[in-house]
Each structure stands twice: as C-alpha cells, then as structure tokens.
Amino acid sequence: MTKLVLTQEKELSQEEIKELQEEVRKLAKKKNAVILAHYYQRPEVQDIADFVGDSLELARKASKTDADIIVFCGVRFMCETAKIVNPTKKVLHPNPESGCPMADMITADQVRKLREKHPDAEFVAYINTTADVKAEVDICVTSANAPKIIKKLNAKKIVFLPDQALGNWVAKQVPDKEFVIWKGFCPPHFEFTYKELLKLKKQYPDAKVAVHPECHPKVIELADFVGSTSQIIKYATSVDVNRVIIITEVGLKHTLQKINPNKEYIFPQSMNYCRTVYCCTMKGITLPKVYETLKNETNEVILPEDIIERAKRPIQRMLDLS
Numbered sequence: 001m002t003k004l005v006l007t008q009e010k011e012l013s014q015e016e017i018k019e020l021q022e023e024v025r026k027l028a029k030k031k032n033a034v035i036l037a038h039y040y041q042r043p044e045v046q047d048i049a050d051f052v053g054d055s056l057e058l059a060r061k062a063s064k065t066d067a068d069i070i071v072f073c074g075v076r077f078m079c080e081t082a083k084i085v086n087p088t089k090k091v092l093h094p095n096p097e098s099g100c101p102m103a104d105m106i107t108a109d110q111v112r113k114l115r116e117k118h119p120d121a122e123f124v125a126y127i128n129t130t131a132d133v134k135a136e137v138d139i140c141v142t143s144a145n146a147p148k149i150i151k152k153l154n155a156k157k158i159v160f161l162p163d164q165a166l167g168n169w170v171a172k173q174v175p176d177k178e179f180v181i182w183k184g185f186c187p188p189h190f191e192f193t194y195k196e197l198l199k200l201k202k203q204y205p206d207a208k209v210a211v212h213p214e215c216h217p218k219v220i221e222l223a224d225f226v227g228s229t230s231q232i233i234k235y236a237t238s239v240d241v242n243r244v245i246i247i248t249e250v251g252l253k254h255t256l257q258k259i260n261p262n263k264e265y266i267f268p269q270s271m272n273y274c275r276t277v278y279c280c281t282m283k284g285i286t287l288p289k290v291y292e293t294l295k296n297e298t299n300e301v302i303l304p305e306d307i308i309e310r311a312k313r314p315i316q317r318m319l320d321l322s
C-alpha cells in the first residue's frame, strides 16, 4: 500500500534550490532526458520540468517524446502510463514510494471478478489506476475527458472505477447509461468537507468557486465550475472576478500565479487534514530526489511486457477518442 506521509529530507535554502535546479537541467541536457511534472508537484520541481501538465497532457507528451530518458515527477501510476505509451524509453521515478492511494483501492483480480458479474458492461478506468488494472479494462479516461468519451461508447452499461466521486459526476452527465461505480476515492479531495467550503464562501463572498470532480458530491454542488486541473486553470485565470476559491491540490497555485498573477487564488490550507487538499505522495518527489535519480539513473520503471501490451490498448483508445 502507498505510504501516506512522506517528508522532504531537509528544507533547502533558496540558493541551494537554485544550484540544484541548475545541476538537474545540465544533467537533463547531457543525458537527453525530458522532465515531466504534474501540476500537484512542489513549485521547485515544477520549475525544472520541460513540461508541466495534468494526467492527459503528460500521457500525450510521454507518448511523443524522442528523449532517451523520461524523468516523471508524479505518482507511480503516471510513470507506469509513460512506460506503457513509450516502452522503449527509460522511465525514471524520483520516489518509487510515491503511489496514489486511490489507485491502490482496486486490484486486477477485483476487476476480473466484476467482469463475471457484469459481462455486458464496458469497463472504464480512470487513469489513476495501476498498470495491472489498466490491462483488464476496455478504455481509460481522465477527469478532463471522461464525460466526452463515455458518451461515445456503445455499451448501455458502464462499470466505472475506481473513483466514486468522478463516477457519480460523470453519470449525471450521461443519464442514458447505467453506471456501476467502484467505491474508491482520493483522500485529499474527497475528505475535504462542504462545511469548510461554506466557510470560505462566507469569508470571500465575491469569489467564484472551482472544484475538481474528485471532490465529494456535496462540495461539487456548491461549485460555480467543475473540471480537471487544466480546465480549472483556464476557468480560474480568465473568469471575470478577482478572486477564485479553488478546491483541488494546492500545487496548482504555482501555475495559476504564473499564468495570471493579477488574480487571487484561494486554496484551503490548514494543519487539519480534512480542511485542506494536500497530496502527501505527490509531495514525496523532492528536488534532491530528482537530482539523484537522474544522476545515477536509478528507480527505473519496469513492467512485464504482457502488461504493457494489454494496458496500452485502453490508453491508446482514450488518446484516439479525446
């Protein structure tokens, strides 16, 4: 199981950060490596990346790169996806302990058992699943394309896994299909409560509210906008108000401030876990770990060939349809 709490080795000074960032960039150039980072990464890690994006954008980048090495700054399932879509590349994961608790909430064996129960259904997996699970399903989706893709599927019955919040949100938008939804969830998003959001709305009555669909349905109900991280970026940086309350992982603030620093982005932050949206495993990727991994070419992502072959099909189908 994924470890929930990972801490950085020691706090680095601004000077040390700058020095290490320069070293990483030099190494990347020398080794023809591309550094991909998710929006939820630490700011100092995002700043050394060749590309920062959401799961869909990163999968696309990984599939098209001609670099020899992909250093993937994200959680394990993202590195696996990069390996699956571009298996001849060396994919390095700066912290192999950084998994996704939601992805660990369903196994390949559980999917096979579900198949026996629902032989007439099309199996749709959120990209936040392990490679073994992807190898068992018909198509993958991300939070950016799930409604659009599921509307295009022929089957009347959809088994959606593993995220119940995303599944319920999509099901509302595709009422002509029957949904069987797995009860997985993203702890940082799902455990943030609507009461906390009500407090923020009261504190900032002029603000609009943008929410990620991994959040609890009661939180989603209070939103002005619901979408993936890349969709939230577009909305929050362009909406006609000065303040936007954002209910997703706080790492996104770094990108928002870079794109449009004239707005105020309010993220819930507190020492109380249920009052904030902070993904400990995403933050388990630190600058020193990126440096060491690239320097020594360690933590290579290795997957069995048959899993790569079988998991590639649902990912490719998603990329073709989105």
Ligand code: SF4
Pocket: 040, 075, 099, 100, 101, 102, 103, 128, 186, 187, 188, 189, 249, 279, 280, 281, 282
């Ligand atoms: S934010 Fe949630 S879904 Fe994303 S990696 Fe963290 S636990 Fe997994």
